[in-house]
Amino acid sequence: MGHGDTHTDISRFDTEVYADRLRRAAALTAAAGLDAIVVGTGPDLQYLTGAVADTFERLTALVVPATGTPAVVTARLELASLRASAIGDLGLTVRDWVDGDDPYALALQGLPDDPALGVSDALPALHVIPLAQRTAQPVTLATPVLRELRMLKDPAELDALRTAGAAIDRVHARMGEWLRPGRTEAQVAADITAAIVAEGHHRAEFVIVGSGPNGADPHHEQSDRVIQRDDIVVIDIGGPVGAGYNSDCTRTYCFTAPPADIAEAYAVLERAQAAAVAAVRPGATAQSIDAAARNVLAEAGLGEYFIHRTGHGIGLSVHEEPYIVAGNTDRLRSGMAFSVEPGVYLPGRWGARLEDIVILTDEGPEPVNTRPRTLTRL
Ligand code: ZN
Numbered sequence: 001m002g003h004g005d006t007h008t009d010i011s012r013f014d015t016e017v018y019a020d021r022l023r024r025a026a027a028l029t030a031a032a033g034l035d036a037i038v039v040g041t042g043p044d045l046q047y048l049t050g051a052v053a054d055t056f057e058r059l060t061a062l063v064v065p066a067t068g069t070p071a072v073v074t075a076r077l078e079l080a081s082l083r084a085s086a087i088g089d090l091g092l093t094v095r096d097w098v099d100g101d102d103p104y105a106l107a108l109q110g111l112p113d114d115p116a117l118g119v120s121d122a123l124p125a126l127h128v129i130p131l132a133q134r135t136a137q138p139v140t141l142a143t144p145v146l147r148e149l150r151m152l153k154d155p156a157e158l159d160a161l162r163t164a165g166a167a168i169d170r171v172h173a174r175m176g177e178w179l180r181p182g183r184t185e186a187q188v189a190a191d192i193t194a195a196i197v198a199e200g201h202h203r204a205e206f207v208i209v210g211s212g213p214n215g216a217d218p219h220h221e222q223s224d225r226v227i228q229r230d231d232i233v234v235i236d237i238g239g240p241v242g243a244g245y246n247s248d249c250t251r252t253y254c255f256t257a258p259p260a261d262i263a264e265a266y267a268v269l270e271r272a273q274a275a276a277v278a279a280v281r282p283g284a285t286a287q288s289i290d291a292a293a294r295n296v297l298a299e300a301g302l303g304e305y306f307i308h309r310t311g312h313g314i315g316l317s318v319h320e321e322p323y324i325v326a327g328n329t330d331r332l333r334s335g336m337a338f339s340v341e342p343g344v345y346l347p348g349r350w351g352a353r354l355e356d357i358v359i360l361t362d363e364g365p366e367p368v369n370t371r372p373r374t375l376t377r378l
């Protein structure tokens with residue numbers, strides 16, 4: 001799976017990209033009526049500083065006050081790796097602590113008494129509770145601040161997603177090298193995993209090889225099932241590239257001419273995916289994109305076989321806002337990036353899914369995946 005979990009090879013953007021994000025985070029923190037947000041390690045910290053840190057019981061957090069200089073609180077043993085990130089160039093206050101110190105008091109240093117705090121949603125409860133005990137105000141989620149930032153990608157992020165899309169397209173383009181009847185799904189998946197790294201990813205984040213009846217289970221990953229000549233095979237693959245931005249692309253394959261019912265259903269799926277992509281424009285609701293795909297399938301009598309949402313946002317996380325799902329009335333804006341991935345799943349028989357990552361630009365929808373969208377015969 002690549003390079004272990006230190007990921008020192010994950011690149012980062014120019015320092016000014018992070019400085020800009022921190023300024024916007026502070027402005028949104030103020031607008032939310034908060035004195036500060038406390039951001040734990042993971043994609044949120046990576047987004048704001050470029051730092052790839054992985055801590056749990058020892059508090060490492062970025063504190064972004066509504067006004068003033070952001071501070072990083074970290075265990076001294078994490079300090080060197082954090083200084084190697086953009087944190088070293090951003091002019092942030094760094095407050096390190098050793099076992100026995102009170103990192104929570106350090107986190108709140110310089111803030112008003114009883115500050116209104118927002119915490120990132122991945123900050124462990126074992127840090128949230130002690131923070132909450134040090135302020136008389138209720139601690140809330142910083143989600144509105146971080147969601148708004150991460151959902152609207154800046155140009156550097158959009159380029160990163162284009163690079164990721166091209167990398168996973170190269171893997172799909174090579175599928176005939178590995179995907180053959182007589183091999184097991186697991187054997188094919190191992191080859192794909194290696195190719196995902198060879199084509200420029202840090203690692204494979206997920207490799208779904210769903211052959212025959214396994215393709216009808218959207219949650220299927222891979223198995224020792226031997227692929228058959230008349231199988232339909234769903235291949236859904238992706239992983240992080242460059243500064244940590246993810247690819248995610250599904251194509252469906254076969255080895256012989258499919259029976260008419262499968263060919264017809266797949267043609268409907270293709271139309272459903274195209275209709276959903278065509279509906280992507282600024283101001284459209286997220287749920288209208290889901291409906292655009294679902295309506296095409298429903299009109300062809302396939303509605304009951306499309307059993308998941310149409311898509312999810314993507315960036316530093318494979319699944320993030322905005323979710324393209326019934327009930328989400330959020331309006332799409334230029335700078336958002338998400339999957340459009342309808343599928344049809346006939347239980348016990350076969351399944352198909354067609355997935356592209358689509359960026360919404362001022363000019364309209366831009367799929368970052370460009371491989372043929374037909375049922376591809378190898
Ligand atoms: Zn790596």
Ligand code: ZN
Nearest residue numbers: 236248249355
């Ligand atoms: Zn996928």
Ligand code: ZN
Nearest residue numbers: 248339341355
């Ligand atoms: Zn996806």
